[in-house]
Amino acid sequence: MSKRVDNPLFAQSERDMIEANAPLAVRMRPRCLDDFAGQEHFIGPGKLLRRMLDADRLTSVIFYGPPGVGKTSLARIIAEHTKSKFHYLSAPAATVKDIREIIEVATSRLINSSARTLLFLDEIHRFNRAQQDVLLNDVENGVLTLIGATTENPYFSVNSPLISRSTVFHFEPLGVEDIIKVLKRAIFDSEKGFGGFNVTADEEGLKYLAVMCDGDARRALTALEVAVLSQIKADNTKEIHIDTAIAKESVQKKSIQYDSDTHYDLASAFQKSMRGSDPDATVYWLARMIAGGEEPRFIARRIVVCAAEDVGNADPMATVLAASAVQVAEFVGLPEAQLALAQAAIYIACAPKSNACTIAISQALADVRAGRTIPVPKHLRDGHYSGAKKLGHGEGYKYPHNSESGYVKQDYLGDGINKKYYEPKEVGREKNVKQYLQKLEEYLK
Numbered sequence: 001m002s003k004r005v006d007n008p009l010f011a012q013s014e015r016d017m018i019e020a021n022a023p024l025a026v027r028m029r030p031r032c033l034d035d036f037a038g039q040e041h042f043i044g045p046g047k048l049l050r051r052m053l054d055a056d057r058l059t060s061v062i063f064y065g066p067p068g069v070g071k072t073s074l075a076r077i078i079a080e081h082t083k084s085k086f087h088y089l090s091a092p093a094a095t096v097k098d099i100r101e102i103i104e105v106a107t108s109r110l111i112n113s114s115a116r117t118l119l120f121l122d123e124i125h126r127f128n129r130a131q132q133d134v135l136l137n138d139v140e141n142g143v144l145t146l147i148g149a150t151t152e153n154p155y156f157s158v159n160s161p162l163i164s165r166s167t168v169f170h171f172e173p174l175g176v177e178d179i180i181k182v183l184k185r186a187i188f189d190s191e192k193g194f195g196g197f198n199v200t201a202d203e204e205g206l207k208y209l210a211v212m213c214d215g216d217a218r219r220a221l222t223a224l225e226v227a228v229l230s231q232i233k234a235d236n237t238k239e240i241h242i243d244t245a246i247a248k249e250s251v252q253k254k255s256i257q258y259d260s261d262t263h264y265d266l267a268s269a270f271q272k273s274m275r276g277s278d279p280d281a282t283v284y285w286l287a288r289m290i291a292g293g294e295e296p297r298f299i300a301r302r303i304v305v306c307a308a309e310d311v312g313n314a315d316p317m318a319t320v321l322a323a324s325a326v327q328v329a330e331f332v333g334l335p336e337a338q339l340a341l342a343q344a345a346i347y348i349a350c351a352p353k354s355n356a357c358t359i360a361i362s363q364a365l366a367d368v369r370a371g372r373t374i375p376v377p378k379h380l381r382d383g384h385y386s387g388a389k390k391l392g393h394g395e396g397y398k399y400p401h402n403s404e405s406g407y408v409k410q411d412y413l414g415d416g417i418n419k420k421y422y423e424p425k426e427v428g429r430e431k432n433v434k435q436y437l438q439k440l441e442e443y444l445k
Contacts, residue, residue: 065171173215
C-alpha cells in the first residue's frame with residue numbers, strides 16, 4: 001500500500017507543499033463567506049443562496065458566469081459551510097465511470113454516517129446529454145448535492161431535466177471595488193499572499209489592474225503576482241512598489257471576453273441601441289464586437305436588419321447605406337471595414353424610426369399563413385402569353401399612366417377585401433408618403 005494511503009500526515013504535507021507553490025490566484029481563494037467578493041445579489045445577507053445555506057436547505061445548483069468570478073471558490077466554501085465532503089470533477093477530463101464511483105461513495109457515506117457529499121462539476125456544459133443524465137436520479141434523491149459550473153448559458157447547454165432539479169445562479173463580473181479589495185488582501189496576507197514582502201501599491205495602480213481585468217479576479221491576481229515577482233531581488237526587505245506604470249507592464253494587453261453568450265448579448269445590445277437612437281451606445285457595442293473578433297459580415301447583417309426593420313421608409317437611405325456597408329465589409333475586411341460599419345450604424349441610430357413596413361409584412365404573412373389564400377384577381381393576372389385572353393386574364397386592367405394623375409382606382413387585392421397593412425407614420429420621409437396616400441384617397445372621393 002502506498003505512503004499516500006498509509007500516512008495521512010505525509011499526504012497532508014504533500015498538499016501543503018503543492019498549495020505553497022500554487023499561483024497566487026489559487027492561494028488567495030476565499031475560505032469563508034465573509035471573505036467572498038461580489039455576487040451580493042444572491043449571496044449577500046438575506047439573499048436566496050445565503051438563506052438556503054443559513055437554513056441548511058441547499059439543493060443542487062448551477063453556477064453560470066464568466067471565468068474568474070468565484071464559482072469554484074464559492075463551491076468549496078459551501079462544502080465547508082454545509083460540512084459536506086467535497087469532490088471536484090472537470091467535465092472535459094471526467095467520464096461516466098468517474099461519476100458512478102463518486103455516486104457509489106456518496107451513497108455509502110450517506111448510509112453509514114449520514115454525511116453529505118457535494119460534487120462540483122466544472123464546465124458542466126462540456127458533458128453530453130447522456131453523461132448529464134447519469135446524475136439525474138441521485139441528484140433528485142439527494143444522494144449527493146450537485147454544483148455545476150458553466151461559462152455558457154445553461155438553458156442552452158444543460159439538460160432540461162437537470163435544470164429543473166437545480167437552482168441557477170448567474171454570476172456577474174466583479175466590480176472594480178471588489179477587485180481592489182481582493183488585490184489588497186493578497187498584498188497584506190502574510191500566510192497566502194505577499195505580506196512577508198515589503199509591498200506597497202498606489203490606488204491608481206490597483207485601479208488600473210482592476211479595470212483591465214474586466215471583472216476577472218484570477219486575471220487581476222495573476223497580474224499582481226507578475227508585478228511583485230518581477231521586482232523581487234535577493235533581498236526580500238527591499239520595498240516593492242506597484243504604480244500605474246508597473247501595472248501596465250504586468251497586464252500587457254487587455255483580454256476581451258467573447259464567447260457564444262457574449263456574441264448574442266452584444267448583437268442584441270447593438271441593434272437595440274440603433275433602434276433606440278443612441279449613437280454613443282451603438283458605437284460602443286460595435287467596438288466591443290470588433291475588439292472581440294466578431295465577423296464583420298455578421299455585424300453588417302445586423303445593421304441591414306435594423307435599417308429595414310426599425311427605420312424603413314422614414315429614411316430609405318438607411319437601407320442603402322447599410323447595404324453598402326455589407327459590400328465594404330466583404331471587399332476590404334477589417335480593420336478598414338470598421339469605418340464603414342461605424343458610419344452605417346451611427347447613421348441608422350440617428351435616423352428617424354418607423355416600423356410600419358415591419359408591421360405591414362408581419363400582418364400580411366400572418367393572414368397568408370392563417371387565413372384563406374386569396375386568388376389573384378383576373379384583371380391583375382399575366383395576359384402576355386398565348387391563350388391568356390381565352391382565360392380572361394388581364395381583361396379590365398386599367399393602366400395608371402393613362403390617367404393624368406398617374407393613378408386609377410381598381411381592385412388590387414381581390415374578393416372585395418379592403419384591408420390596410422401599411423400605415424405610414426408621421427416621421428421622416430414616411431410623413432411625405434402618408435400625405436401622398438391621403439391625397440390619392442381624397443382625389444377619388
